[in-house]
Amino acid sequence: MPKVVTQQVEFEGHFFEQTVVIEGDDITPWGPEKEFSVVGQPHTRIDGSERVTGGAKFTHDIHLPGMLYGKFLRSPHPHAQIKKISTSRAEKLPGVRAIFTYENSPEIPWRMGLTKLFDKRIRYAGEEVACVIADDESICLDALDLIEVEYEKLPSVVDAELALENNAPKLHEAGNLVTGKPETYARGDVEKGFKEADVVVEGTFRTQVALHNCMETHGSAAVWEGDNLKIWDSTQHIFGVRDMVATALGLPKHKVRVIKQYMGGGFGSKNGAGKYTILAALAAKKTGRPVKILLDRREENLLAGNRPSTLQIVKIGATRDGKLTAIYHKCIANEGAYAAWVAGSTGPSTRMYACPNVKAENFGVFTNLGPVAAFRAPGYVEGTFALEAMMDEVAAKLGIDPLELRLRNYAEVDPTSGKSFTTKGLRKAYEIGSEMIGWERRSQIKKQNSTATKKIGFGMGSQIWGGSGGPPAYSVVKINNDGTAVVLTGTQEIGTGAKTAMAQIAAEVLAFPIESISVELGDTQIGLYSPLSAGSMTLASVGPAVRGAAEDAKKQLLDVGSQVLNIPIEDLVIENGDFLNKKSGERTPVKKIYEKLQNYMIVGRGARGPNPADKVVNTFGAQFAQVEVDIETGKVTLQKIVAVHESGRVINPLATRSQLEGGIIQGLGFALCEQRFVDPHLGLVLNASLETYKIPTMMDIPAIEAEMVNMPDPDVNNLGVKGIGEPPIIPTPAAIANAVADALGKRIYELPLSADRVLNTLYPSSQNERSS
């Protein structure tokens, strides 16, 4: 029976209450002792062949007869009012089929009503001014040159601190502070806590804007079939895109079908529809032809989202014996022109350590730059960098080993609620990781391997994040009459291997060979609701529903099998795709029963059960870095990263390892080489290309040793799994920055740890000479 309950839900580091309907998930969770044949075994991707042969159809690859293409005209100014726009010359260009501007487009509210589909007010350079639809992308580009726009330039502000000043240009009527107020948190009394401290350290940190740079840029293709709208969208959230499109165009949801089979990276930036989605749909309607609109690399880097830059102040007090007495953490994040929420950069400071007195203030500021988007563990990467740096400073002041300091302040229960954790494998992660990196021997390694100009350093970082997933999420398992099965969900495969993990779960439950299982997803019309593939929640949300559906299907199969084969149900099991009579040992292929039943189809149904009400679900991990810093050139070489994480039960060790490596590699990019540059006077992004915005390449990869503390979580869901998509990026920059500080004997408070910052930190006088 469905039950309506209110429960606490976590998403991307934010917690809120949500009313959910819980449907009879009375399936006993797989306990730690459970033995498996498919789950927990490394398995190659079930969709591997599509991805290596070029057969996988990404949104970019959707090509329909008669297809038209679209391109946007974008504002060259960071802040302006459009006075006049003329498209008449562009319209005359052969091959141009339609041009959309504010003059002929519906007034669709956008970005939570902060702007419109086409707004005469421009708030960042790169914002949409017009959209040309033509036979070919090159014709679109020609036509863009022929559109004449008269702008009234307005004073702009791109610096978050300046934007908070009273006389700063205002982006929105309500001011430049996102949501009008900072997000705050407090427990205990920090003032009292700092008074009780024997040592107090304080640091001001800056982190840069990072650009997602998904290899497949954002885009959509749309076609109308009668009054049914079909959209292919490169998205992490097909149902979210469907709902946004239905609302924007005033369509009922059953008339909008959103499809996404393969996607070339998202990392948080593809959680909803874009203006390109709406324009593709509008243009397809107007022209009666399919329309595809894809962003190019520069557009991607101007407006498709970013990890906001932060200014953070962290102050920590501790007693002589290394007990934290107070943490204060303030963060000001530059959100760009539009934002509805602020990433929880102060979250690690409030949740990681058992500190009685904590105060946090989290400000988001509007500026005349492209808007933010969630980027793999938004806020926590930045906040952990600052917190863990200060933890090392406390350790240094007290003469305590950094790892020992963390252990002395280990949170046995969730410090914000006092509730216990479902599982917490952090102590184990510290233990295994420190052993793997040789933490105890590090002074020796440093002495042996450092030279007069090349200094070795070691550092560590801890990780806390959500990743519980939660309801609602549904699945259906169908058994075909040849003994194969199809798992149906409405989730997305964004490259993490979720599809394979779900096949493993179904194969395990049904006791079918995995080769006889296929998994369908990525289609709102035939799929069942699943949440967005973000917040490390896909497998932990959808996986339990798949198990539920498979258990239901198996129950039916045994029931029917017992009747057809005339074997008492208690004697019947399924093994490797066969019915097995436990008493006689006789095997009968599953498909055999269908000779009598013909096209009878078993349909099993499953739904994600509730999260535990009395416990807190978090994921944990620890990383250790070994670096070499050349004190003549300032070059930081990351020699080794050791990562040990705990995210409950591991379903597929092969794909999990890929997630760990991928997160670490993005993390080292953030620590060492990635940075968006903006001209502060012009308000223009200077490096919106992959030539000038450097993401890690093959040559930047260190030795990576990654392991999971395989700790099935008995409370989180019926599989015992938590998410692993985001956790591995969180502690990487912290560990690297602490290792660089260890190598230099001096701390750099700003990311990335570029050669110039290393040299300016080592030789501050030369910096003064340069700036004078």
Added chain:
Amino acid sequence: MLKASAKSLVQLQVNGQAQEISIEPRRTLLDALRVDLGLTGTKKGCDEGTCGACTVLKEGKPVYSCLTLAIECEHSRIETIENLAKDGKMHPVQFAFIEQDALQCGFCTPGQIMSIKALLDQNPKPTESDIKRAVTGNLCRCGAYPNIVKAALSAAERLRRGG
């Protein structure tokens, strides 16, 4: 009066087949493959020669097809990802990419595979360093790099054993 640009007929040799397409001189090989010939296995990640997703082989050598004009390729042998599997049997490099999980989202994968294939065609026994150099021009945002090296080594081994 504005006019559409003039198109000309261009003959290409793609995956062993003669193709004739009518294109503007500015058409890149990448767009010719993807749009005019429907070979969408080759990907467009940047269209400005910085990511490598569009890597194809021209006369056996890896090139960025986004930086190559289609008209430059008349009478050159072009090979794309679609040509690797034969009669439904994958090329050892493709097999190794799956086996070593050398991909996540899979968008850069065709380009990575073409670069590795070109390397192995030239050098059947590459070192790790040879492999890394061969794909320095192929970006992977998911970070599959360590497994790409493993896949290339395993494919080389498999090829030496005769596929």
